[in-house]
Amino acid sequence: MKVGFIGAGKVALAMGNYWLSKGVAILGYSSRNMDSAQKHAVLTNTRAFTSPAALAEEATLIMITTSDDAILSVAETLAGFSLPWEQKIVCHMSGAHSSQLLSSLSDKGATICSFHPMISFGTVPMSGFNLDKAFFTFEGTGQRLKDIESFLHFLGHRYELIDPDQKVLYHTAACVLSNYFVTLLNTGMQMLKRSGISQENMMDCLKPLIEKTWENVLKTGPESAMTGPISRGDARTIQLHLESLLKEGRSDWLEIYKTMGKATVELAVQAGRIDPETADNLYKELQ
Ligand SMILES: NC(=O)c1ccc[n+]([C@@H]2O[C@H](COP(=O)([O-])OP(=O)(O)OC[C@H]3O[C@@H](n4cnc5c(N)ncnc54)[C@H](OP(=O)(O)O)[C@@H]3O)[C@@H](O)[C@H]2O)c1
Known part of the structure; x- marks a missing residue:
């Protein structure tokens, strides 16, 4: 899987570093501010993309790691682009929201997923500190959802499929x-x-x-x-x-x-x- 992050914040940096340390192919970052994408790209030795569409074109696993409130509009913007969505998995990392925030993309054929590590990222800047110990929950729809489970298995995490209606609780x-x-x-x-x-x-x-x-x-x-x-x-x-x-x-x-x-x-x-x-x-x- 080729991974790209939309939303260059704390979680995107920690996850990017962590996955790189596990040999996962990270393409890079796109963000609201180009400076943030560039900073993350430099820190992870990956690329900064000028737009979410440019990143989505190349990535097969698209991680939306913006603030929770921006996930819906980022998903709807992405859904406006004509891409081979049936080949793509789009995840957000909010603990409170279900994958339904990404339904505009599943309508286009993408596999959608909410993917949450039960860990606090705090202000620890660079490392994937303790991420290998994180417990994950995920849920979603689409033909490639099994790939998310295989990915977590490959990374060696304990994980559980969660009922989307129980995510808020x-x-x-x-x-x-x-x-x-x-x-x-x-x-x-x-x-x-x-x-x-x-x-x-x-x-x-x-x-x-x-x-x-x-x-x-x-x-x-x-x-x-x-x-x-x-x-x-x-x-x-x-x-x-x-x-x-x-x-x-x-x-x-x-x-x-x-x-x-x-x-x-x-x-x-x-x-x-x-x-x-x-x-x-x-x-x-x-x-
Ligand atoms: N922090 C935690 O402990 C934690 C734990 C588990 C899950 N999560 C989840 O992980 C996600 C990211 O959290 P975070 O703590 O990393 O947040 P964060 O540090 O605030 O980073 C979010 C980044 O998203 C970018 N952004 C905001 N709106 C955008 C838009 N419309 N388009 C593109 N980029 C946009 C901003 O980058 P710019 O600099 O470009 O404005 C911001 O730096 C959230 O869904 C959160 O619920 C967080």
Whole structure:
């Protein structure tokens, strides 16, 4: 497959580098701004294309890696060009949208696909850092969809076909697991700071706690990994936590604590750690 990227951003650069390292033929980049396409082409030693049509003419796997909001219009623009679409696979990489965004191209005979790595690209600039460990989901329609599965197989990834109607929920989960996890960590760090832990010791203070928790979840799952006052049914400790947050005057922290606390009560019941009466009392404290 000859791969071309439309939309020269973070994901396109990381995927391009990663696939090159695996021996995949990358033709190059086209983007809204020629400068971006050129920059990516230089960084990957590939080519910059002056238009999406020029790239689509040569590529057999066309990756639309623009922002989500631009995917539909890029697909519709491409569909306006007379190309042998039945020979081409067009994918976008949005986690939230299904391949239906590309239906103008399947109408022309192309195989269409949404192709999503469950990984955060952040600001890591060049490398395909950790991409070989990424889990992928994909779905689509067309006679060449099997080629996408073979491609993922060739790259050695774990992957799963996803129901297009469940993509939004799938992406909501990704958002909770990654983005909101970062926010939760940040909230805990702010509380530690208020409690007097110095900035200098912050990471040393929280790293073993987080690493051990994460290790336990990976080993045994959330039910067995849970510890803390709710799993012990220590209602008085929960009252003290709530009082301390009230004293700080941080209603945002209080909201987060109560919401997470109620979800933790549910988990503790599910795990058989606390009886329904204890759960009821804890739940009332957290209202
Ligand atoms: N970031 C992540 O962690 C992550 C993870 C999984 C999937 N994804 C998905 O991957 C896709 C790309 O995300 P990203 O983080 O790489 O975004 P990004 O860094 O913002 O890059 C998107 C690029 O698309 C270009 N672009 C925008 N509109 C365009 C148009 N109409 N025609 C051509 N190029 C256009 C822009 O390039 P110019 O400089 O030329 O304006 C921009 O640099 C999205 O669908 C996203 O949902 C992202």
